[in-house]
Amino acid sequence: MTNLLVAANPRGGAPYRFGAADASEVVAAADRLRAAQPDWAARPVAERAALLDRWCEALRRGRSDIVAALTEDTGRALLSEAELDGAMHRIDYWSRSAPSLLAERSRGVSESVPSVRFEHRRDPLGLVGVISPWNFPLLLLLIDAVPALAAGCSVLAKPSEHTPRFVEPLMEAVGAVPEIARVFDCVRGGPQTGMAVTGVTDALCFTGSVATGRTVGARAGARLVPAFLELGGKDPLVVLAHADVEVAATITLRGSVVATGQACQSIERVYVHETLYKPFVDRLVAAASAVTTNIDRVDRGHLGPFIDPSQADRVEAQMTDALARGATLHCGELIRRDGGAWCTPVVLTGVHHGMLLYRQETFGPVLPVMPFANDDEAVQLANDSEFGLSAAVLGEQSHALSVARRLRAGAVSINDAGLTAQVGDVEKESYGVSGVGRSRMGASGLLRFLRRQALLIQTAPAAPLEAFGEG
Numbered sequence: 006m007t008n009l010l011v012a013a014n015p016r017g018g019a020p021y022r023f024g025a026a027d028a029s030e031v032v033a034a035a036d037r038l039r040a041a042q043p044d045w046a047a048r049p050v051a052e053r054a055a056l057l058d059r060w061c062e063a064l065r066r067g068r069s070d071i072v073a074a075l076t077e078d079t080g081r082a083l084l085s086e087a088e089l090d091g092a093m094h095r096i097d098y099w100s101r102s103a104p105s106l107l108a109e110r111s112r113g114v115s116e117s118v119p120s121v122r123f124e125h126r127r128d129p130l131g132l133v134g135v136i137s138p139w140n141f142p143l144l145l146l147l148i149d150a151v152p153a154l155a156a157g158c159s160v161l162a163k164p165s166e167h168t169p170r171f172v173e174p175l176m177e178a179v180g181a182v183p184e185i186a187r188v189f190d191c192v193r194g195g196p197q198t199g200m201a202v203t204g205v206t207d208a209l210c211f212t213g214s215v216a217t218g219r220t221v222g223a224r225a226g227a228r229l230v231p232a233f234l235e236l237g238g239k240d241p242l243v244v245l246a247h248a249d250v251e252v253a254a255t256i257t258l259r260g261s262v263v264a265t266g267q268a269c270q271s272i273e274r275v276y277v278h279e280t281l282y283k284p285f286v287d288r289l290v291a292a293a294s295a296v297t298t299n300i301d302r303v304d305r306g307h308l309g310p311f312i313d314p315s316q317a318d319r320v321e322a323q324m325t326d327a328l329a330r331g332a333t334l335h336c337g338e339l340i341r342r343d344g345g346a347w348c349t350p351v352v353l354t355g356v357h358h359g360m361l362l363y364r365q366e367t368f369g370p371v372l373p374v375m376p377f378a379n380d381d382e383a384v385q386l387a388n389d390s391e392f393g394l395s396a397a398v399l400g401e402q403s404h405a406l407s408v409a410r411r412l413r414a415g416a417v418s419i420n421d422a423g424l425t426a427q428v429g430d431v432e433k434e435s436y437g438v439s440g441v442g443r444s445r446m447g448a449s450g451l452l453r454f455l456r457r458q459a460l461l462i463q464t465a466p467a468a469p470l471e472a473f474g475e476g
């Protein structure tokens with residue numbers, strides 16, 4: 006039976022009611038998709054790529070409805086446009102690269118048994134479950150779904166219950182390409198629907214919090230199906246001695262507060278060489294103080310609201326804890342509640358790693374800044390976290406590289422921040438609790454959905470039992 010769920014409107018507008026798929030509906034969708042997958046996989050990859058292009062065209066035609074729904078879901082207009090562009094770019098990328106990636110033939114002669122020739126065949130994993138979060142609802146669903154489809158899998162997606170509106174126009178675009186509609190479907194709902202998806206798919210892609218990632222990973226482990234987990238971050242940014250202070254402050258601000266800090270690769274900790282500390286904090290505070298929210302008009306201002314209202318409470322609790330433990334607030338409005346919840350960039354000094362905002366992911370526009378004396382101290386501070394998603398180092402390039410190589414982070418941007426949000430063709434794998442499994446970026450983003458089957462051809466007479474006997 007379908008439960009009714011309600012998603013809040015992050016700008017305080019009308020809430021949205023929708024039916025959550027129950028376990029039997031999830032099983033029925035999975036059965037349909039699994040049954041259609043072999044035909045999809047049997048199509049030449051160029052044909053699958055052409056169908057993905059047609060889907061992209063349908064998304065383009067549905068642009069105004071998709072952007073309108075995403076804007077209602079997330080409370081931000083321009084980023085919703087950018088999100089759709091990013092998603093279409095991913096489809097284009099995979100439809101162009103899949104044919105050459107899948108054309109690669111690996112065959113040869115075994116070094117360990119020279120009479121054996123081998124070749125590899127790539128077999129799609131089957132039905133892939135994609136469970137996604139609310140911060141970039143469309144992009145983070147398609148980022149895994151599209152390469153899985155290109156690889157020949159079918160996909161059952163479960164987007165976040167906080168951002169359900171975009172699913173209707175998305176599925177309309179899917180319906181325009183019946184071949185894709187047979188192998189791609191979305192079920193809406195909360196954790197229970199997500200749990201049902203983890204019970205029926207042949208592989209799982211999960212993007213979300215560490216806590217849910219542990220549950221999803223345990224479930225995949227119990228069923229012995231592969232899981233690719235993309236989890237939270239606590240990204241550090243290091244400003245080395247001799248960095249340009251003005252440029253560093255500009256990069257730091259953007260890297261931390263874009264999307265109101267609701268991005269996994271947001272900068273959440275800033276470490277500055279002590280010789281630059283004072284001028285850097287001054288510049289950062291000046292730039293941060295000029296940042297505006299879109300509270301008055303959805304398509305004006307730099308920062309949208311918190312998408313999930315409970316996220317604002319978490320950010321507030323971290324700031325309250327930091328201030329109670331002696332942090333200095335230089336700028337920023339704590340949380341402004343006016344229908345939704347907004348926050349202008351917060352710069353804090355007098356901070357230390359015992360504070361909540363260093364131990365937990367923040368997911369808000371909060372910039373705690375700390376000085377360091379030398380590279381060793383910068384590396385020790387940056388690595389003092391259970392997370393290891395990404396990081397940034399600003400300074401003279403070879404110096405920055407030498408520091409970056411010592412960081413426990415899946416990707417390090419040098420003289421920029423958050424480049425992983427723009428660079429989709431370079432592989433990266435997380436450290437610590439930030440993720441498990443092969444890279445979703447670069448070639449492995451597609452190849453991880455294919456099992457390599459080895460065909461081993463004996464060209465000499467096969468050994469008899471005696472060859473393995475005791476004497």
Ligand code: NAD
Nearest residue numbers: 137138139164165195196199200213214217235236237269
């Ligand atoms: P979340 O873990 O609360 O939820 C993510 C998804 O999991 C949702 O669809 C939710 O309904 C589903 N879910 C919840 N419980 C489940 C269960 N028991 N079984 C199966 N599915 C379940 O995360 P969120 O709050 O939606 O997203 C924010 C988090 O996502 C942050 O931690 C952020 O860092 C992370 N994130 C990571 C990346 C990345 O690429 N590493 C990208 C974006 C966001």
